Amino acid sequence: MILKGKTWKFGDDISTDHIAxxxxxxxxxxxPELAKHVLEDADPEFAQKMNKGDFVVGxxxxxxxxxxxxxxxxxxxxxxxxVLAKSFARIFFRNSINVGLPVIVCDTDKIxxxxxxxxxxxxxxxxxxxxxxxxxxxxxxxxxxxxxNDGGLVAxxxxxxxxxxx
Amino acid sequence: xxxxxAEKILSEHADKEVKAGELVIVKVDVCLTQDGTGPLAVRQLxxxxxxxxxNPDRTVLFLDHASPSPRRELSNDHMLLRExxxxxxxxxxxxxxxxxxxxxxxxxxxxxxxxxxxxSHTCTGGAMCAFSTGMGSxxxxxxxxxxxxxxxxxxxxxxxxxxxxxxxxxxxxxILHIIGTIGADGATYKALEFCGETIENMPINERMxxxxxxxxxxxxxxxxxxxxxxxxxxxxxxxxEKFREIKPDPDAEYEKELEFDVxxxxxxxxxxxxxxxxxxxxxIKSVKIHQAYIGTCTNGRLEDxxxxxxxxxxxxxxxxxxxxxxxxxxEIYKKALQKGIxxxxxxxxxxxxxxxxxxCVGVHQGVLGNGEACISSQNRNFKGRMGNPEGFIYxxxxxxxxxxxxxxxxxxxxxxx
Ligand code: SF4
Numbered sequence: 001m002i003l004k005g006k007t008w009k010f011g012d013d014i015s016t017d018h019i020a021x022x023x024x025x026x027x028x029x030x031x032p033e034l035a036k037h038v039l040e041d042a043d044p045e046f047a048q049k050m051n052k053g054d055f056v057v058g059x060x061x062x063x064x065x066x067x068x069x070x071x072x073x074x075x076x077x078x079x080x081x082x083v084l085a086k087s088f089a090r091i092f093f094r095n096s097i098n099v100g101l102p103v104i105v106c107d108t109d110k111i112x113x114x115x116x117x118x119x120x121x122x123x124x125x126x127x128x129x130x131x132x133x134x135x136x137x138x139x140x141x142x143x144x145x146x147x148x149n150d151g152g153l154v155a156x157x158x159x160x161x162x163x164x165x166x
Numbered sequence: 167x168x169x170x171x172a173e174k175i176l177s178e179h180a181d182k183e184v185k186a187g188e189l190v191i192v193k194v195d196v197c198l199t200q201d202g203t204g205p206l207a208v209r210q211l212x213x214x215x216x217x218x219x220x221n222p223d224r225t226v227l228f229l230d231h232a233s234p235s236p237r238r239e240l241s242n243d244h245m246l247l248r249e250x251x252x253x254x255x256x257x258x259x260x261x262x263x264x265x266x267x268x269x270x271x272x273x274x275x276x277x278x279x280x281x282x283x284x285x286s287h288t289c290t291g292g293a294m295c296a297f298s299t300g301m302g303s304x305x306x307x308x309x310x311x312x313x314x315x316x317x318x319x320x321x322x323x324x325x326x327x328x329x330x331x332x333x334x335x336x337x338x339x340x341i342l343h344i345i346g347t348i349g350a351d352g353a354t355y356k357a358l359e360f361c362g363e364t365i366e367n368m369p370i371n372e373r374m375x376x377x378x379x380x381x382x383x384x385x386x387x388x389x390x391x392x393x394x395x396x397x398x399x400x401x402x403x404x405x406x407e408k409f410r411e412i413k414p415d416p417d418a419e420y421e422k423e424l425e426f427d428v429x430x431x432x433x434x435x436x437x438x439x440x441x442x443x444x445x446x447x448x449x450i451k452s453v454k455i456h457q458a459y460i461g462t463c464t465n466g467r468l469e470d471x472x473x474x475x476x477x478x479x480x481x482x483x484x485x486x487x488x489x490x491x492x493x494x495x496x497e498i499y500k501k502a503l504q505k506g507i508x509x510x511x512x513x514x515x516x517x518x519x520x521x522x523x524x525x526c527v528g529v530h531q532g533v534l535g536n537g538e539a540c541i542s543s544q545n546r547n548f549k550g551r552m553g554n555p556e557g558f559i560y561x562x563x564x565x566x567x568x569x570x571x572x573x574x575x576x577x578x579x580x581x582x583x
Contacts (some may be wrong), residue, residue: 013350014397015548017546017548017549017551021528021529022550022551023526023529027239029242030239041555059350061354064350065286065546067300067301068203068302069206069284069302069303073206087351088353089351089384090354091300091381095301098302098304112182141318144191152304154214157308157562162312165189166189
């Protein structure tokens, strides 16, 4: 499957507090409402401006901070098709796979705000249509590919009854 | 080939010899979740039709982040967790009992355990020489129900620390300095192993502060070998028989070795909005402070309140600086009460709140106003962390926070000791 959309560009060290601010703690059991505030402390209008299918593109250490799975969950719920960054914080990366949100490590210096991208998860390529360049990214470990392909950890366990790590 | 602490503990839990880089399924001994992440964990288990706990005696649900609840939505979340505990026999740590990482350390965790927690600072348990790591709600939910999880065995950075701290300088200053040196992503995916003479002589509460902040360098765990100090702590908690000495092998392989000497280390402060944005106190000039906070899983322990009381005794907070104190657990609260520490802090003008996370995560009990600055003994200062993206958070040791509360601006605690 090829994911297509426009780029929303963010800087380094986008934390889970930028993505799902603590002042909306009381909305954690109301994810559609929480999703209206996604990335609010990095770009207050992001949720209003973005379109379904768009990409969130960060710099280094995307998703650092808390373990709140609500962060990748509301990025996905808002309709973002994947997050691309130079590097990710560990818990955010694993949570993203668990909720079925593709996370891609690539050289995001070559992507600017507004660029149109086409991402092929199987081939491991990001085609930047605006700049006419192709970036590649390494495949995920097998355990993570299995979970992502099943649509997240809950779906994975519903299907197999246990972890399938190889 | 020798093993690191992570390889040792995880080999035991994978039932085979494992090396860094391998993906394995490991048995989980202890699970924790809190009121911000627990409700989602419970709902995931409901979806999976797996509302059960493999080890109910060592599965603990904490109501600590929004505690007591300031809003009805959160009260309903608390109800969901209480109900799950009733149904599964899991342990409930209700409002006022304290912050998850403190209470799990006081009452549940033993050397050699694997602990997974739906909270990023679960790495605090590394000071017990337990492999403790933070994960998301779904991972921990599955760990609760099945008693296992999958994991990649991390490579390890060995952090060797030598020298003796000056008066007024603490492990908090050291860990801020380490993170300032290696960066907020300097150890992403790695385990840290803290060792060397300084760590060997360090009391358990100070070790916990180091392990607590391992995640602020991106690390998966922050481990410290168990020794006589660990043993004494376990004896004091009535769990002496759970002590095991666990040390890394002398020929263990480390990805990196870093050395720090604390002899000349100054009190250190992280500036907004990243933890690695650190400065030694001698380079800090007139930063006005509106709120000073002593508490949290990083530095809300008895010794932290004690040093704050020593500095604040007979003094008053600056009239423009409010002071908030939150003991990290019910136990700590009681001891601080018995020792007269709370009285001293109260006389100094502190607002002393019930055990829990307090204002750390921006839910209640001390949300910043626009443009206000807070100096806090907590572990992170991200934009919006204390409930307002227009606020500014500075991280420091409890001593530096106490000194700053008196002066109304960031101040050197050595002047008061
Ligand atoms: S005290 Fe702060 S950092 Fe610690 S668990 Fe609570 S919210 Fe998290």
